[in-house]
Amino acid sequence: MYSNRKVHSNRRSVGAAGAALAMCAAIGLTACSSSEAETAKAESLEPAAEAQNLAGLCPENVVVQLQWQPQSDMGALFEMLGPGYSVDTDDKSVSGTLVAGGKDTGVDLTLRAGGPAIGFQSVSSQMYVDDSITLGLVHGDQVIAAAASQPVVAVTPLLKYSPAILMWDKESHPEWASVADIGKSDASVVVSKEQLFPQWLVAKGLLKQSQLDTSYDGAPSRFVGDPTIAQQGFANSEPYTYEKETPAWDKPVSYDLLKDSGFDIYASNVSVRADKVETLSPCLSKLVPIIQQATADYITAPDTA
Missing domain, CATH: 3.40.190.10 (Periplasmic binding protein-like II)
Structure with missing residues:
Protein backbone atom coordinates (compact mmCIF):
# COMPACT_ATOMS: atom_id res chain seq x y z
CA MET A 1 0.00 0.00 0.00
CA TYR A 2 2.95 2.31 0.64
CA SER A 3 5.19 1.19 -2.24
CA ASN A 4 5.47 4.73 -3.66
CA ARG A 5 6.19 6.31 -0.33
CA LYS A 6 9.48 8.17 0.10
CA VAL A 7 11.29 7.65 3.38
CA HIS A 8 14.09 9.83 4.75
CA SER A 9 17.32 8.00 4.03
CA ASN A 10 18.44 8.21 7.65
CA ARG A 11 15.07 7.94 9.36
CA ARG A 12 15.24 4.24 10.12
CA SER A 13 18.69 4.52 11.65
CA VAL A 14 18.87 6.50 14.85
CA GLY A 15 21.70 7.13 17.29
CA ALA A 16 21.09 6.04 20.84
CA ALA A 17 22.16 9.48 22.03
CA GLY A 18 19.92 11.02 19.41
CA ALA A 19 17.00 9.03 20.74
CA ALA A 20 17.73 10.38 24.19
CA LEU A 21 17.80 13.88 22.74
CA ALA A 22 14.36 13.42 21.23
CA MET A 23 12.99 12.13 24.49
CA CYS A 24 14.54 15.04 26.35
CA ALA A 25 13.09 17.45 23.82
CA ALA A 26 9.63 16.05 24.27
CA ILE A 27 9.64 16.93 27.95
CA GLY A 28 11.29 20.29 27.55
CA LEU A 29 14.93 19.57 28.39
CA THR A 30 17.60 21.64 26.70
CA ALA A 31 20.83 20.27 28.16
CA CYS A 32 21.00 17.08 26.06
CA SER A 33 23.84 16.17 23.73
CA SER A 34 24.51 13.65 20.95
CA SER A 35 27.94 12.05 20.90
CA GLU A 36 27.63 8.32 20.20
CA ALA A 37 25.75 6.58 17.42
CA GLU A 38 24.29 3.11 17.42
CA THR A 39 21.93 1.72 14.84
CA ALA A 40 18.42 1.11 16.08
CA LYS A 41 16.23 -1.29 14.20
CA ALA A 42 13.00 0.28 13.02
CA GLU A 43 9.82 -1.32 14.22
CA SER A 44 7.27 -2.57 11.75
CA LEU A 45 4.03 -0.72 12.35
CA GLU A 46 0.50 -1.84 11.71
CA PRO A 47 -1.26 0.33 9.10
CA ALA A 48 -3.83 2.75 10.48
CA ALA A 49 -7.50 2.41 9.62
CA GLU A 50 -8.71 4.01 6.39
CA ALA A 51 -10.14 6.98 8.30
CA GLN A 52 -6.60 7.72 9.50
CA ASN A 53 -4.74 6.87 6.31
CA LEU A 54 -3.13 10.13 5.16
CA ALA A 55 -1.27 8.77 2.13
CA GLY A 56 -2.14 10.68 -1.02
CA LEU A 57 -3.97 13.39 0.93
CA CYS A 58 -1.19 14.93 3.02
CA PRO A 59 2.38 15.71 1.98
CA GLU A 60 4.60 12.64 2.16
CA ASN A 61 6.42 14.42 4.97
CA VAL A 62 4.25 16.61 7.20
CA VAL A 63 6.64 19.29 8.48
CA VAL A 64 5.62 21.13 11.64
CA GLN A 65 7.38 24.28 12.81
CA LEU A 66 7.25 24.48 16.60
CA GLN A 67 7.02 27.89 18.25
CA TRP A 68 9.82 27.27 20.74
CA GLN A 69 12.28 24.67 21.89
CA PRO A 70 10.41 21.36 22.26
CA GLN A 71 8.66 21.08 25.62
CA SER A 72 5.67 19.40 27.19
CA ASP A 73 2.97 21.76 25.89
CA MET A 74 3.76 20.36 22.45
CA GLY A 75 3.54 16.77 23.68
CA ALA A 76 0.60 15.86 21.46
CA LEU A 77 2.79 16.26 18.39
CA PHE A 78 5.48 14.01 19.85
CA GLU A 79 2.69 11.52 20.62
CA MET A 80 2.28 11.31 16.83
CA LEU A 81 5.94 10.48 16.22
CA GLY A 82 6.45 6.76 15.69
CA PRO A 83 9.45 4.61 16.63
CA GLY A 84 12.51 4.51 14.40
CA TYR A 85 12.70 8.29 14.31
CA SER A 86 15.92 10.18 13.61
CA VAL A 87 17.28 13.34 15.18
CA ASP A 88 18.99 16.02 13.12
CA THR A 89 21.06 18.02 15.61
CA ASP A 90 22.13 20.52 12.94
CA ASP A 91 18.59 21.24 11.76
CA LYS A 92 17.22 20.94 15.33
CA SER A 93 14.52 18.56 14.15
CA VAL A 94 13.24 15.02 14.61
CA SER A 95 11.64 12.91 11.86
CA GLY A 96 9.77 9.63 11.81
CA THR A 97 6.53 7.92 10.93
CA LEU A 98 3.37 9.90 11.65
CA VAL A 99 1.28 7.54 13.74
CA ALA A 100 -2.30 7.54 14.99
CA GLY A 101 -2.65 5.48 18.13
CA GLY A 102 0.70 3.93 17.30
CA LYS A 103 -0.37 2.88 13.79
CA ASP A 104 1.24 4.00 10.53
CA THR A 105 -0.78 6.69 8.75
CA GLY A 106 1.22 6.34 5.54
CA VAL A 107 3.17 9.60 5.80
CA ASP A 108 6.11 10.93 7.76
CA LEU A 109 6.30 13.65 10.40
CA THR A 110 9.09 16.17 10.99
CA LEU A 111 9.05 18.42 14.05
CA ARG A 112 11.35 21.44 13.89
CA ALA A 113 12.41 23.44 16.94
CA GLY A 114 11.57 27.13 17.02
CA GLY A 115 12.70 30.05 19.15
CA PRO A 116 16.52 30.15 19.21
CA ALA A 117 16.68 27.46 16.49
CA ILE A 118 15.13 29.88 13.95
CA GLY A 119 16.67 33.08 15.26
CA PHE A 120 13.56 33.96 17.26
CA GLN A 121 11.61 34.58 14.06
CA SER A 122 7.85 34.20 14.34
CA VAL A 123 6.43 30.89 13.17
CA SER A 124 4.14 32.62 10.67
CA SER A 125 7.09 34.38 9.01
CA GLN A 126 9.04 31.12 8.94
CA MET A 127 6.10 29.43 7.22
CA TYR A 128 6.21 32.02 4.45
CA VAL A 129 10.00 31.79 4.10
CA ASP A 130 10.09 27.99 3.95
CA ASP A 131 7.45 26.52 1.67
CA SER A 132 8.19 22.98 2.88
CA ILE A 133 6.51 23.70 6.23
CA THR A 134 3.05 22.16 6.33
CA LEU A 135 1.89 23.28 9.77
CA GLY A 136 3.08 25.73 12.39
CA LEU A 137 2.29 26.26 16.05
CA VAL A 138 1.13 29.87 16.31
CA HIS A 139 -0.20 31.50 19.45
CA GLY A 140 -3.48 33.38 19.08
CA ASP A 141 -1.92 36.82 19.37
CA GLN A 142 0.56 35.95 16.62
CA VAL A 143 -2.27 34.74 14.38
CA ILE A 144 -3.80 38.21 14.65
CA ALA A 145 -0.49 40.03 14.25
CA ALA A 146 0.33 38.11 11.06
CA ALA A 147 -3.10 38.61 9.47
CA ALA A 148 -2.14 41.57 7.28
CA SER A 149 1.02 40.32 5.57
CA GLN A 150 1.54 36.66 6.50
CA PRO A 151 -1.93 35.29 7.26
CA VAL A 152 -2.30 31.87 8.82
CA VAL A 153 -5.41 29.93 9.76
CA ALA A 154 -5.58 28.05 13.05
CA VAL A 155 -7.21 24.65 12.62
CA THR A 156 -7.00 23.29 16.18
CA PRO A 157 -5.36 24.38 19.44
CA LEU A 158 -3.21 22.06 21.52
CA LEU A 159 -4.06 23.88 24.75
CA LYS A 160 -7.16 25.32 26.38
CA TYR A 161 -5.23 27.89 28.40
CA SER A 162 -1.93 29.57 27.73
CA PRO A 163 0.83 28.53 30.17
CA GLY A 262 -6.18 39.27 31.12
CA PHE A 263 -3.85 38.15 28.32
CA ASP A 264 -5.91 35.03 27.70
CA ILE A 265 -5.24 33.58 24.24
CA TYR A 266 -5.46 30.19 22.64
CA ALA A 267 -1.89 28.92 22.71
CA SER A 268 -0.10 26.54 20.39
CA ASN A 269 -2.64 26.68 17.59
CA VAL A 270 -1.87 24.18 14.83
CA SER A 271 -2.03 26.49 11.82
CA VAL A 272 -1.64 26.52 8.05
CA ARG A 273 -0.86 29.32 5.65
CA ALA A 274 -4.07 30.97 4.49
CA ASP A 275 -3.17 30.37 0.84
CA LYS A 276 -2.78 26.63 1.49
CA VAL A 277 -6.04 25.98 3.33
CA GLU A 278 -7.97 24.85 0.27
CA THR A 279 -5.17 22.59 -0.99
CA LEU A 280 -4.64 21.02 2.42
CA SER A 281 -8.32 20.63 3.30
CA PRO A 282 -8.53 16.92 2.31
CA CYS A 283 -5.47 16.29 4.46
CA LEU A 284 -6.71 18.36 7.39
CA SER A 285 -10.09 16.64 7.45
CA LYS A 286 -8.28 13.47 8.56
CA LEU A 287 -5.22 14.95 10.25
CA VAL A 288 -6.97 17.33 12.66
CA PRO A 289 -8.93 14.53 14.40
CA ILE A 290 -5.65 12.61 14.72
CA ILE A 291 -4.03 15.63 16.39
CA GLN A 292 -6.99 16.06 18.72
CA GLN A 293 -6.94 12.38 19.70
CA ALA A 294 -3.17 12.56 20.21
CA THR A 295 -3.75 15.49 22.57
CA ALA A 296 -6.19 13.41 24.64
CA ASP A 297 -3.88 10.39 24.58
CA TYR A 298 -0.89 12.48 25.66
CA ILE A 299 -2.76 14.04 28.57
CA THR A 300 -4.10 10.65 29.68
CA ALA A 301 -0.87 8.68 29.30
CA PRO A 302 2.20 10.78 28.37
CA ASP A 303 4.75 7.96 28.64
CA THR A 304 5.05 7.44 24.86
CA ALA A 305 5.74 11.10 24.16
Missing part, protein backbone atom coordinates in the same frame (compact mmCIF):
# COMPACT_ATOMS: atom_id res chain seq x y z
CA ALA A 164 2.79 31.75 29.50
CA ILE A 165 4.16 33.32 32.67
CA LEU A 166 6.43 35.95 34.12
CA MET A 167 8.68 34.38 36.74
CA TRP A 168 10.90 35.76 39.48
CA ASP A 169 13.02 34.85 42.49
CA LYS A 170 10.85 35.00 45.58
CA GLU A 171 13.86 35.68 47.80
CA SER A 172 14.78 38.78 45.79
CA HIS A 173 11.17 39.94 45.53
CA PRO A 174 9.06 38.58 48.41
CA GLU A 175 6.61 41.44 47.86
CA TRP A 176 5.68 40.28 44.33
CA ALA A 177 2.60 38.12 43.81
CA SER A 178 1.46 39.17 40.33
CA VAL A 179 2.52 40.80 37.08
CA ALA A 180 1.09 44.09 38.37
CA ASP A 181 3.48 43.93 41.33
CA ILE A 182 6.42 43.63 38.93
CA GLY A 183 5.22 46.78 37.21
CA LYS A 184 5.34 48.70 40.47
CA SER A 185 9.10 48.21 40.54
CA ASP A 186 11.89 49.20 38.18
CA ALA A 187 13.10 45.62 37.69
CA SER A 188 14.03 44.51 34.19
CA VAL A 189 11.55 42.15 32.52
CA VAL A 190 13.50 39.89 30.17
CA VAL A 191 11.51 38.57 27.20
CA SER A 192 12.32 37.24 23.74
CA LYS A 193 11.95 39.13 20.50
CA GLU A 194 8.71 38.95 18.51
CA GLN A 195 6.58 38.58 21.67
CA LEU A 196 3.41 40.67 21.75
CA PHE A 197 2.36 40.29 25.36
CA PRO A 198 5.00 42.68 26.78
CA GLN A 199 3.57 45.62 24.83
CA TRP A 200 0.05 44.57 25.81
CA LEU A 201 1.08 44.62 29.47
CA VAL A 202 2.59 48.07 28.98
CA ALA A 203 -0.57 49.32 27.24
CA LYS A 204 -2.66 48.04 30.16
CA GLY A 205 -0.42 49.84 32.64
CA LEU A 206 0.79 46.60 34.20
CA LEU A 207 4.43 47.11 33.18
CA LYS A 208 6.52 50.12 32.19
CA GLN A 209 8.15 50.36 28.75
CA SER A 210 11.48 51.08 30.44
CA GLN A 211 11.37 47.65 32.11
CA LEU A 212 11.35 45.62 28.90
CA ASP A 213 14.52 43.82 27.85
CA THR A 214 14.17 41.67 24.70
CA SER A 215 17.40 39.67 25.11
CA TYR A 216 15.89 36.41 26.41
CA ASP A 217 17.40 33.47 24.54
CA GLY A 218 15.91 30.55 26.46
CA ALA A 219 19.05 29.94 28.54
CA PRO A 220 18.96 30.17 32.36
CA SER A 221 22.25 32.06 32.68
CA ARG A 222 20.76 35.55 32.80
CA PHE A 223 18.23 34.70 35.51
CA VAL A 224 20.78 32.73 37.54
CA GLY A 225 23.32 35.53 37.27
CA ASP A 226 20.86 38.29 38.16
CA PRO A 227 17.93 37.04 40.27
CA THR A 228 16.54 40.56 40.59
CA ILE A 229 15.02 40.39 37.10
CA ALA A 230 11.66 39.04 35.99
CA GLN A 231 11.67 36.68 33.02
CA GLN A 232 9.23 35.11 30.61
CA GLY A 233 8.55 31.39 30.68
CA PHE A 234 5.93 28.67 30.49
CA ALA A 235 4.34 27.25 33.65
CA ASN A 236 4.92 23.71 32.35
CA SER A 237 8.62 24.26 31.68
CA GLU A 238 10.83 26.79 33.47
CA PRO A 239 9.56 26.34 37.06
CA TYR A 240 10.39 22.63 36.85
CA THR A 241 13.64 22.88 34.93
CA TYR A 242 15.04 25.66 37.11
CA GLU A 243 14.28 23.78 40.33
CA LYS A 244 15.10 20.25 39.19
CA GLU A 245 17.54 20.49 36.29
CA THR A 246 19.51 23.71 36.72
CA PRO A 247 22.20 22.99 39.34
CA ALA A 248 23.27 26.64 39.41
CA TRP A 249 19.75 27.54 40.62
CA ASP A 250 18.28 24.39 42.19
CA LYS A 251 15.31 25.98 43.99
CA PRO A 252 11.72 27.02 43.24
CA VAL A 253 10.78 30.17 41.35
CA SER A 254 7.63 32.23 41.75
CA TYR A 255 5.46 33.11 38.77
CA ASP A 256 2.18 34.54 37.59
CA LEU A 257 0.19 33.32 34.58
CA LEU A 258 -0.34 36.03 31.97
CA LYS A 259 -3.91 34.84 31.49
CA ASP A 260 -4.64 35.91 35.05
CA SER A 261 -3.74 39.47 34.04
Whole structure:
Protein backbone atom coordinates (compact mmCIF):
# COMPACT_ATOMS: atom_id res chain seq x y z
CA MET A 1 0.00 0.00 0.00
CA TYR A 2 2.95 2.31 0.64
CA SER A 3 5.19 1.19 -2.24
CA ASN A 4 5.47 4.73 -3.66
CA ARG A 5 6.19 6.31 -0.33
CA LYS A 6 9.48 8.17 0.10
CA VAL A 7 11.29 7.65 3.38
CA HIS A 8 14.09 9.83 4.75
CA SER A 9 17.32 8.00 4.03
CA ASN A 10 18.44 8.21 7.65
CA ARG A 11 15.07 7.94 9.36
CA ARG A 12 15.24 4.24 10.12
CA SER A 13 18.69 4.52 11.65
CA VAL A 14 18.87 6.50 14.85
CA GLY A 15 21.70 7.13 17.29
CA ALA A 16 21.09 6.04 20.84
CA ALA A 17 22.16 9.48 22.03
CA GLY A 18 19.92 11.02 19.41
CA ALA A 19 17.00 9.03 20.74
CA ALA A 20 17.73 10.38 24.19
CA LEU A 21 17.80 13.88 22.74
CA ALA A 22 14.36 13.42 21.23
CA MET A 23 12.99 12.13 24.49
CA CYS A 24 14.54 15.04 26.35
CA ALA A 25 13.09 17.45 23.82
CA ALA A 26 9.63 16.05 24.27
CA ILE A 27 9.64 16.93 27.95
CA GLY A 28 11.29 20.29 27.55
CA LEU A 29 14.93 19.57 28.39
CA THR A 30 17.60 21.64 26.70
CA ALA A 31 20.83 20.27 28.16
CA CYS A 32 21.00 17.08 26.06
CA SER A 33 23.84 16.17 23.73
CA SER A 34 24.51 13.65 20.95
CA SER A 35 27.94 12.05 20.90
CA GLU A 36 27.63 8.32 20.20
CA ALA A 37 25.75 6.58 17.42
CA GLU A 38 24.29 3.11 17.42
CA THR A 39 21.93 1.72 14.84
CA ALA A 40 18.42 1.11 16.08
CA LYS A 41 16.23 -1.29 14.20
CA ALA A 42 13.00 0.28 13.02
CA GLU A 43 9.82 -1.32 14.22
CA SER A 44 7.27 -2.57 11.75
CA LEU A 45 4.03 -0.72 12.35
CA GLU A 46 0.50 -1.84 11.71
CA PRO A 47 -1.26 0.33 9.10
CA ALA A 48 -3.83 2.75 10.48
CA ALA A 49 -7.50 2.41 9.62
CA GLU A 50 -8.71 4.01 6.39
CA ALA A 51 -10.14 6.98 8.30
CA GLN A 52 -6.60 7.72 9.50
CA ASN A 53 -4.74 6.87 6.31
CA LEU A 54 -3.13 10.13 5.16
CA ALA A 55 -1.27 8.77 2.13
CA GLY A 56 -2.14 10.68 -1.02
CA LEU A 57 -3.97 13.39 0.93
CA CYS A 58 -1.19 14.93 3.02
CA PRO A 59 2.38 15.71 1.98
CA GLU A 60 4.60 12.64 2.16
CA ASN A 61 6.42 14.42 4.97
CA VAL A 62 4.25 16.61 7.20
CA VAL A 63 6.64 19.29 8.48
CA VAL A 64 5.62 21.13 11.64
CA GLN A 65 7.38 24.28 12.81
CA LEU A 66 7.25 24.48 16.60
CA GLN A 67 7.02 27.89 18.25
CA TRP A 68 9.82 27.27 20.74
CA GLN A 69 12.28 24.67 21.89
CA PRO A 70 10.41 21.36 22.26
CA GLN A 71 8.66 21.08 25.62
CA SER A 72 5.67 19.40 27.19
CA ASP A 73 2.97 21.76 25.89
CA MET A 74 3.76 20.36 22.45
CA GLY A 75 3.54 16.77 23.68
CA ALA A 76 0.60 15.86 21.46
CA LEU A 77 2.79 16.26 18.39
CA PHE A 78 5.48 14.01 19.85
CA GLU A 79 2.69 11.52 20.62
CA MET A 80 2.28 11.31 16.83
CA LEU A 81 5.94 10.48 16.22
CA GLY A 82 6.45 6.76 15.69
CA PRO A 83 9.45 4.61 16.63
CA GLY A 84 12.51 4.51 14.40
CA TYR A 85 12.70 8.29 14.31
CA SER A 86 15.92 10.18 13.61
CA VAL A 87 17.28 13.34 15.18
CA ASP A 88 18.99 16.02 13.12
CA THR A 89 21.06 18.02 15.61
CA ASP A 90 22.13 20.52 12.94
CA ASP A 91 18.59 21.24 11.76
CA LYS A 92 17.22 20.94 15.33
CA SER A 93 14.52 18.56 14.15
CA VAL A 94 13.24 15.02 14.61
CA SER A 95 11.64 12.91 11.86
CA GLY A 96 9.77 9.63 11.81
CA THR A 97 6.53 7.92 10.93
CA LEU A 98 3.37 9.90 11.65
CA VAL A 99 1.28 7.54 13.74
CA ALA A 100 -2.30 7.54 14.99
CA GLY A 101 -2.65 5.48 18.13
CA GLY A 102 0.70 3.93 17.30
CA LYS A 103 -0.37 2.88 13.79
CA ASP A 104 1.24 4.00 10.53
CA THR A 105 -0.78 6.69 8.75
CA GLY A 106 1.22 6.34 5.54
CA VAL A 107 3.17 9.60 5.80
CA ASP A 108 6.11 10.93 7.76
CA LEU A 109 6.30 13.65 10.40
CA THR A 110 9.09 16.17 10.99
CA LEU A 111 9.05 18.42 14.05
CA ARG A 112 11.35 21.44 13.89
CA ALA A 113 12.41 23.44 16.94
CA GLY A 114 11.57 27.13 17.02
CA GLY A 115 12.70 30.05 19.15
CA PRO A 116 16.52 30.15 19.21
CA ALA A 117 16.68 27.46 16.49
CA ILE A 118 15.13 29.88 13.95
CA GLY A 119 16.67 33.08 15.26
CA PHE A 120 13.56 33.96 17.26
CA GLN A 121 11.61 34.58 14.06
CA SER A 122 7.85 34.20 14.34
CA VAL A 123 6.43 30.89 13.17
CA SER A 124 4.14 32.62 10.67
CA SER A 125 7.09 34.38 9.01
CA GLN A 126 9.04 31.12 8.94
CA MET A 127 6.10 29.43 7.22
CA TYR A 128 6.21 32.02 4.45
CA VAL A 129 10.00 31.79 4.10
CA ASP A 130 10.09 27.99 3.95
CA ASP A 131 7.45 26.52 1.67
CA SER A 132 8.19 22.98 2.88
CA ILE A 133 6.51 23.70 6.23
CA THR A 134 3.05 22.16 6.33
CA LEU A 135 1.89 23.28 9.77
CA GLY A 136 3.08 25.73 12.39
CA LEU A 137 2.29 26.26 16.05
CA VAL A 138 1.13 29.87 16.31
CA HIS A 139 -0.20 31.50 19.45
CA GLY A 140 -3.48 33.38 19.08
CA ASP A 141 -1.92 36.82 19.37
CA GLN A 142 0.56 35.95 16.62
CA VAL A 143 -2.27 34.74 14.38
CA ILE A 144 -3.80 38.21 14.65
CA ALA A 145 -0.49 40.03 14.25
CA ALA A 146 0.33 38.11 11.06
CA ALA A 147 -3.10 38.61 9.47
CA ALA A 148 -2.14 41.57 7.28
CA SER A 149 1.02 40.32 5.57
CA GLN A 150 1.54 36.66 6.50
CA PRO A 151 -1.93 35.29 7.26
CA VAL A 152 -2.30 31.87 8.82
CA VAL A 153 -5.41 29.93 9.76
CA ALA A 154 -5.58 28.05 13.05
CA VAL A 155 -7.21 24.65 12.62
CA THR A 156 -7.00 23.29 16.18
CA PRO A 157 -5.36 24.38 19.44
CA LEU A 158 -3.21 22.06 21.52
CA LEU A 159 -4.06 23.88 24.75
CA LYS A 160 -7.16 25.32 26.38
CA TYR A 161 -5.23 27.89 28.40
CA SER A 162 -1.93 29.57 27.73
CA PRO A 163 0.83 28.53 30.17
CA ALA A 164 2.79 31.75 29.50
CA ILE A 165 4.16 33.32 32.67
CA LEU A 166 6.43 35.95 34.12
CA MET A 167 8.68 34.38 36.74
CA TRP A 168 10.90 35.76 39.48
CA ASP A 169 13.02 34.85 42.49
CA LYS A 170 10.85 35.00 45.58
CA GLU A 171 13.86 35.68 47.80
CA SER A 172 14.78 38.78 45.79
CA HIS A 173 11.17 39.94 45.53
CA PRO A 174 9.06 38.58 48.41
CA GLU A 175 6.61 41.44 47.86
CA TRP A 176 5.68 40.28 44.33
CA ALA A 177 2.60 38.12 43.81
CA SER A 178 1.46 39.17 40.33
CA VAL A 179 2.52 40.80 37.08
CA ALA A 180 1.09 44.09 38.37
CA ASP A 181 3.48 43.93 41.33
CA ILE A 182 6.42 43.63 38.93
CA GLY A 183 5.22 46.78 37.21
CA LYS A 184 5.34 48.70 40.47
CA SER A 185 9.10 48.21 40.54
CA ASP A 186 11.89 49.20 38.18
CA ALA A 187 13.10 45.62 37.69
CA SER A 188 14.03 44.51 34.19
CA VAL A 189 11.55 42.15 32.52
CA VAL A 190 13.50 39.89 30.17
CA VAL A 191 11.51 38.57 27.20
CA SER A 192 12.32 37.24 23.74
CA LYS A 193 11.95 39.13 20.50
CA GLU A 194 8.71 38.95 18.51
CA GLN A 195 6.58 38.58 21.67
CA LEU A 196 3.41 40.67 21.75
CA PHE A 197 2.36 40.29 25.36
CA PRO A 198 5.00 42.68 26.78
CA GLN A 199 3.57 45.62 24.83
CA TRP A 200 0.05 44.57 25.81
CA LEU A 201 1.08 44.62 29.47
CA VAL A 202 2.59 48.07 28.98
CA ALA A 203 -0.57 49.32 27.24
CA LYS A 204 -2.66 48.04 30.16
CA GLY A 205 -0.42 49.84 32.64
CA LEU A 206 0.79 46.60 34.20
CA LEU A 207 4.43 47.11 33.18
CA LYS A 208 6.52 50.12 32.19
CA GLN A 209 8.15 50.36 28.75
CA SER A 210 11.48 51.08 30.44
CA GLN A 211 11.37 47.65 32.11
CA LEU A 212 11.35 45.62 28.90
CA ASP A 213 14.52 43.82 27.85
CA THR A 214 14.17 41.67 24.70
CA SER A 215 17.40 39.67 25.11
CA TYR A 216 15.89 36.41 26.41
CA ASP A 217 17.40 33.47 24.54
CA GLY A 218 15.91 30.55 26.46
CA ALA A 219 19.05 29.94 28.54
CA PRO A 220 18.96 30.17 32.36
CA SER A 221 22.25 32.06 32.68
CA ARG A 222 20.76 35.55 32.80
CA PHE A 223 18.23 34.70 35.51
CA VAL A 224 20.78 32.73 37.54
CA GLY A 225 23.32 35.53 37.27
CA ASP A 226 20.86 38.29 38.16
CA PRO A 227 17.93 37.04 40.27
CA THR A 228 16.54 40.56 40.59
CA ILE A 229 15.02 40.39 37.10
CA ALA A 230 11.66 39.04 35.99
CA GLN A 231 11.67 36.68 33.02
CA GLN A 232 9.23 35.11 30.61
CA GLY A 233 8.55 31.39 30.68
CA PHE A 234 5.93 28.67 30.49
CA ALA A 235 4.34 27.25 33.65
CA ASN A 236 4.92 23.71 32.35
CA SER A 237 8.62 24.26 31.68
CA GLU A 238 10.83 26.79 33.47
CA PRO A 239 9.56 26.34 37.06
CA TYR A 240 10.39 22.63 36.85
CA THR A 241 13.64 22.88 34.93
CA TYR A 242 15.04 25.66 37.11
CA GLU A 243 14.28 23.78 40.33
CA LYS A 244 15.10 20.25 39.19
CA GLU A 245 17.54 20.49 36.29
CA THR A 246 19.51 23.71 36.72
CA PRO A 247 22.20 22.99 39.34
CA ALA A 248 23.27 26.64 39.41
CA TRP A 249 19.75 27.54 40.62
CA ASP A 250 18.28 24.39 42.19
CA LYS A 251 15.31 25.98 43.99
CA PRO A 252 11.72 27.02 43.24
CA VAL A 253 10.78 30.17 41.35
CA SER A 254 7.63 32.23 41.75
CA TYR A 255 5.46 33.11 38.77
CA ASP A 256 2.18 34.54 37.59
CA LEU A 257 0.19 33.32 34.58
CA LEU A 258 -0.34 36.03 31.97
CA LYS A 259 -3.91 34.84 31.49
CA ASP A 260 -4.64 35.91 35.05
CA SER A 261 -3.74 39.47 34.04
CA GLY A 262 -6.18 39.27 31.12
CA PHE A 263 -3.85 38.15 28.32
CA ASP A 264 -5.91 35.03 27.70
CA ILE A 265 -5.24 33.58 24.24
CA TYR A 266 -5.46 30.19 22.64
CA ALA A 267 -1.89 28.92 22.71
CA SER A 268 -0.10 26.54 20.39
CA ASN A 269 -2.64 26.68 17.59
CA VAL A 270 -1.87 24.18 14.83
CA SER A 271 -2.03 26.49 11.82
CA VAL A 272 -1.64 26.52 8.05
CA ARG A 273 -0.86 29.32 5.65
CA ALA A 274 -4.07 30.97 4.49
CA ASP A 275 -3.17 30.37 0.84
CA LYS A 276 -2.78 26.63 1.49
CA VAL A 277 -6.04 25.98 3.33
CA GLU A 278 -7.97 24.85 0.27
CA THR A 279 -5.17 22.59 -0.99
CA LEU A 280 -4.64 21.02 2.42
CA SER A 281 -8.32 20.63 3.30
CA PRO A 282 -8.53 16.92 2.31
CA CYS A 283 -5.47 16.29 4.46
CA LEU A 284 -6.71 18.36 7.39
CA SER A 285 -10.09 16.64 7.45
CA LYS A 286 -8.28 13.47 8.56
CA LEU A 287 -5.22 14.95 10.25
CA VAL A 288 -6.97 17.33 12.66
CA PRO A 289 -8.93 14.53 14.40
CA ILE A 290 -5.65 12.61 14.72
CA ILE A 291 -4.03 15.63 16.39
CA GLN A 292 -6.99 16.06 18.72
CA GLN A 293 -6.94 12.38 19.70
CA ALA A 294 -3.17 12.56 20.21
CA THR A 295 -3.75 15.49 22.57
CA ALA A 296 -6.19 13.41 24.64
CA ASP A 297 -3.88 10.39 24.58
CA TYR A 298 -0.89 12.48 25.66
CA ILE A 299 -2.76 14.04 28.57
CA THR A 300 -4.10 10.65 29.68
CA ALA A 301 -0.87 8.68 29.30
CA PRO A 302 2.20 10.78 28.37
CA ASP A 303 4.75 7.96 28.64
CA THR A 304 5.05 7.44 24.86
CA ALA A 305 5.74 11.10 24.16
